[in-house]
Structures are given as structure tokens and as C-alpha cells.
Amino acid sequence: RQSLRALLCARLRPGTLRWGCRLDGLRDGGHEVSLSFNGAEKMVVADIVVGADGVRSSVREAMALRTSALRTLGVMVILGHAHCTHEMCARSDTVFELLDGETRLYAMPFAPPPIGTTMWQLSFPIEEGAAHELSRQGGGAMLEFAMERCGAWAEPVPELISHTHPGDVTGYPVFDRTVGESFGGGGRMTLIGDAAHPMAPFKGQGANQALIDALELARAIYDSDFGDDAAAANAAAASATELMARRKRRRARRPIQHALNGYERRAAVRVQAKVESSRVATDLLHSDAALAVETGVTRAAAAAAAIIGQDTRAAPSQRLE
Ligand SMILES: Cc1cc2nc3c(=O)[nH]c(=O)nc-3n(C[C@H](O)[C@H](O)[C@H](O)COP(=O)(O)OP(=O)(O)OC[C@H]3O[C@@H](n4cnc5c(N)ncnc54)[C@H](O)[C@@H]3O)c2cc1C
Incomplete structure (x- = not known):
């Protein structure tokens, strides 16, 4: 994980990351979001806020979502x-x-x-x-x-x-947490990772889904009216062949809130299956079913097969889900 983090950090422009900042207040004013850090020592105004602050997310709390509890x-x-x-x-x-x-x-x-x-x-x-x-x-x-x-x-x-x-x-x-149809609040704040969809660790999916969230959200923002500057910078840096490929797929340039809503709905569908299968694996791995002897499948799949006679030869994505 440390190696992956170092790789990702190395791609950022200097000064993008600021360490030692604890978020302790935020307010969505409709067109912008105000954030305060370290007891109002630092104040920031942002166009949008992405809460990647884990299972006890303050951003999620400020969004006051009407979704299921932990x-x-x-x-x-x-x-x-x-x-x-x-x-x-x-x-x-x-x-x-x-x-x-x-x-x-x-x-x-x-x-x-x-x-x-x-x-x-x-x-x-x-x-x-x-x-x-x-x-x-x-x-x-x-x-x-x-x-x-x-x-x-x-x-x-x-x-x-x-x-x-x-x-x-x-x-x-x-x-x-059961995710439901979306984890969005309709404003200028959104969530990725455990803040959006905490899940049991027994299928090794939490960080993987967080990475996919980040990629999908970045694409949604790039595709929105917020992506114009990035698209112009990319176009300036692209080769002629890359430019041809890009012209075939035009950016939708939808308003940012629509783009965030779209991301939240698509991500909810993707992760709900992972939350559920991780929950099933939690039960199976700590029950007698986990002692089932199988080869060539995961322990959770062997346990599931022992209980419900599920076909362990099915493709991995079909097991338990
Ligand atoms: C035992 C175990 C094993 C796991 N194994 C796997 C695995 O094999 N594969 C896999 O994909 N996933 C695995 N996971 C899940 C994975 O660790 C999490 O899903 C992942 O870390 C979530 O990343 P995140 O960035 O959303 O949240 P976090 O990793 O929790 O990061 C949140 C960050 O926000 C910061 N923060 C919180 N509040 C504030 C605030 N107010 N101000 C500023 N910063 C704040 C925190 O300090 C933290 O740095 C495992 C989890 C556990 C517990």
C-alpha cells in the first residue's frame, strides 16, 4: 500500500497534497462549499468536496444522507x-x-x-x-x-x-453499510471509498472499490462542465493520433451536480454486490462451513458450496454474489 501511495503521490503537482489538516467543519452553500481545518486555523472554499475520510466520515455526516446506519x-x-x-x-x-x-x-x-x-x-x-x-x-x-x-x-x-x-x-x-440506490445528497459534496460504502474485509474489496470510485469520479468530473480546463490541457499535450481518438468521443459537459449524481448511482450498483458478498463471507468464514475441503476455489466459495451447494466451478464473479 505504501508503494502504491508513493506512486500516486508522485503523479501530483507539488503542493497538491497538504498533510496535517483535520477537517472539523463544512457547509454546502449551493455554489461552493466552505471547509474549516484544525479548529478554524485554515479555511478553504471549494467548488466541490470529495469525502475520502473513511468509515466515520465527517463529510458524510455533513451531507446528512438518509441512508442506512453502520x-x-x-x-x-x-x-x-x-x-x-x-x-x-x-x-x-x-x-x-x-x-x-x-x-x-x-x-x-x-x-x-x-x-x-x-x-x-x-x-x-x-x-x-x-x-x-x-x-x-x-x-x-x-x-x-x-x-x-x-x-x-x-x-x-x-x-x-x-x-x-x-x-x-x-x-x-x-x-x-447497505448502500441502496445511491449515496449522494444532491449537492456539491460526494464520497469515495469507506466513507461511501464500508464493507467487511473478507473478500479484499474495500480498497479496490475505493480505487475504482476514484477513477470513475475523475472521469465523471472530466466529462462535466468542470473538465474544460483539464480537457484543454490534455488536448495541448496530445499527439495527433490521440486527438483523433478523442474527437470520436465528445465530452457531455453536463452540469457538475448531474455528473456527481451519475457517478453516485453507478458506483452504488457496483459496490452493493461487494458489500453483500463480503457480508456473506464474514458469516461463512467463521462457521463450520469454512472447514469444507475444496481445491481451486477461495475458502469463502468452498464454505458457500458446503452450505448451499453452490457450484464452485462457476466464474469467480458469480460465486456468492
Ligand atoms: C483487516 C483489514 C483487511 C483489509 N484487506 C483488504 C484487502 O485485502 N483488499 C482491499 O481492497 N481492502 C482491504 N481492506 C479494506 C481497506 O483497508 C479499506 O476499504 C480502505 O482503506 C478504504 O480506504 P479509504 O481511503 O476510503 O478510507 P481510509 O483508509 O480509512 O482512509 C481515510 C483517511 O481519512 C482520514 N480522515 C478521517 N477523518 C478525517 C478528518 N476529519 N480530517 C482529515 N482527515 C480525516 C483518516 O486519517 C484516513 O487517513 C481491509 C480492511 C481491514 C480492516
């Missing part, structure tokens, strides 16, 4: 980064998963050598209040809990947990 899924995830020398961890091409029908531990290479860390993810059913309490107690308590739960599992699990520093452990209850 839904707890009754599962907690504890995340750790370990310096573990076991051969399963030392290889930078090995991902592994162990589970017992209730608790699941998934591990993957994180930082390549010479740093050489493995990221592990332990998940298990728990009530929301107890999950918050365990999270509040901090890394040491969560490591102890992980050891109690999986200390007797096969190696490298005990070694992985015991080679993790408490400061490298975090934990959260898992939430999602």
Missing part, C-alpha cells in the same frame, strides 16, 4: 505485523490461512527484505461492546488474547504472534 457484523479483526523467521513467513511469495470453524488467521508478506515483515489478520465472532473494550485495552491485551485463542495452533501461528510487538497491533469490530 451495521455491526459481530466479528472483530486483530491485525499485527511480525518479524518472523519461520520459513512460511520468510518467503516473500507465500500467503496462508488457518481456521477452525470459528476463528481464522490469515497471513501475507508485508514489507519485503531487508525489513521482512509478515502481516497477520486474526478474526473471530465477538459482541460489538466486547470488541471495542478489547481494542481500547491496546496491543498487549490483543496479543495476549490472540495467544490464548491460537497459541496451540500449528506453527507458524504461535511463532508469528510471539514475534509481534504490541505497538504493531491494532484491532477493530467489523462494520458495513
Whole structure:
């Protein structure tokens, strides 16, 4: 993730990103949005605002959307980064998963050598209040809990947990949100990523969908009346062949609010299926069905097949969705 972030940041003009700014107020005035940061230390007026501020989004709150509330899924995830020398961890091409029908531990290479860390993810059913309490107690308590739960599992699990520093452990209850037909409010603010559509992490879709949101939103803005300057700059930089290809597809130049509404409706359809399949995977991976033995399919697909007799030979996109 750090490498991807560095790549994306490198494409921006200097000064585009400003770090250390906490948004603490915003107001949509119809033609522009006013934002305040760091206790009104910085004030900004913007044509549009894109909230990419995660599951507890302040932008979403300011949009006052009449959509469904965050839904707890009754599962907690504890995340750790370990310096573990076991051969399963030392290889930078090995991902592994162990589970017992209730608790699941998934591990993957994180930082390549010479740093050489493995990221592990332990998940298990728990009530929301107890999950918050365990999270509040901090890394040491969560490591102890992980050891109690999986200390007797096969190696490298005990070694992985015991080679993790408490400061490298975090934990959260898992939430999602039903998306519905759109997540827009009709104004000049919109959302991408978890702010728009938090989902359980068990299908590895949250960040991927956030990236697709960003791409689709950028296209929608470029296609709107806000895209004129960017289109002119692109045209000036384009080769003759690129210009010919572009002329075949004219920009719609619709008003920006229409463009945002269109993006929000299209994205809602795309992500709702991911939210639902991630929710199903949450149940399956922490149930006896997860112990089903299959080859060539994901664990969630094997579990689904064990329960509902779904055909695991179907294309991946058709499974569970
Ligand atoms: C255990 C786990 C495993 C996962 N595995 C995968 C996976 O394999 N594949 C995948 O695609 N996804 C995965 N995800 C999901 C993925 O991490 C999220 O979907 C993704 O990080 C969402 O990105 P985001 O930018 O929308 O939100 P975030 O990553 O939450 O970023 C929001 C940012 O906004 C900032 N912010 C919040 N409020 C304010 C404010 N008021 N002012 C200024 N800044 C603010 C925060 O500091 C943060 O930097 C996983 C998630 C978890 C928990």
C-alpha cells in the first residue's frame, strides 16, 4: 500500500497534497462549499468536496444522507505485523490461512527484505461492546488474547504472534453499510471509498472499490462542465493520433451536480454486490462451513458450496454474489 501511495503521490503537482489538516467543519452553500481545518486555523472554499475520510466520515455526516446506519457484523479483526523467521513467513511469495470453524488467521508478506515483515489478520465472532473494550485495552491485551485463542495452533501461528510487538497491533469490530440506490445528497459534496460504502474485509474489496470510485469520479468530473480546463490541457499535450481518438468521443459537459449524481448511482450498483458478498463471507468464514475441503476455489466459495451447494466451478464473479 505504501508503494502504491508513493506512486500516486508522485503523479501530483507539488503542493497538491497538504498533510496535517483535520477537517472539523463544512457547509454546502449551493455554489461552493466552505471547509474549516484544525479548529478554524485554515479555511478553504471549494467548488466541490470529495469525502475520502473513511468509515466515520465527517463529510458524510455533513451531507446528512438518509441512508442506512453502520451495521455491526459481530466479528472483530486483530491485525499485527511480525518479524518472523519461520520459513512460511520468510518467503516473500507465500500467503496462508488457518481456521477452525470459528476463528481464522490469515497471513501475507508485508514489507519485503531487508525489513521482512509478515502481516497477520486474526478474526473471530465477538459482541460489538466486547470488541471495542478489547481494542481500547491496546496491543498487549490483543496479543495476549490472540495467544490464548491460537497459541496451540500449528506453527507458524504461535511463532508469528510471539514475534509481534504490541505497538504493531491494532484491532477493530467489523462494520458495513447497505448502500441502496445511491449515496449522494444532491449537492456539491460526494464520497469515495469507506466513507461511501464500508464493507467487511473478507473478500479484499474495500480498497479496490475505493480505487475504482476514484477513477470513475475523475472521469465523471472530466466529462462535466468542470473538465474544460483539464480537457484543454490534455488536448495541448496530445499527439495527433490521440486527438483523433478523442474527437470520436465528445465530452457531455453536463452540469457538475448531474455528473456527481451519475457517478453516485453507478458506483452504488457496483459496490452493493461487494458489500453483500463480503457480508456473506464474514458469516461463512467463521462457521463450520469454512472447514469444507475444496481445491481451486477461495475458502469463502468452498464454505458457500458446503452450505448451499453452490457450484464452485462457476466464474469467480458469480460465486456468492
Ligand atoms: C483487516 C483489514 C483487511 C483489509 N484487506 C483488504 C484487502 O485485502 N483488499 C482491499 O481492497 N481492502 C482491504 N481492506 C479494506 C481497506 O483497508 C479499506 O476499504 C480502505 O482503506 C478504504 O480506504 P479509504 O481511503 O476510503 O478510507 P481510509 O483508509 O480509512 O482512509 C481515510 C483517511 O481519512 C482520514 N480522515 C478521517 N477523518 C478525517 C478528518 N476529519 N480530517 C482529515 N482527515 C480525516 C483518516 O486519517 C484516513 O487517513 C481491509 C480492511 C481491514 C480492516
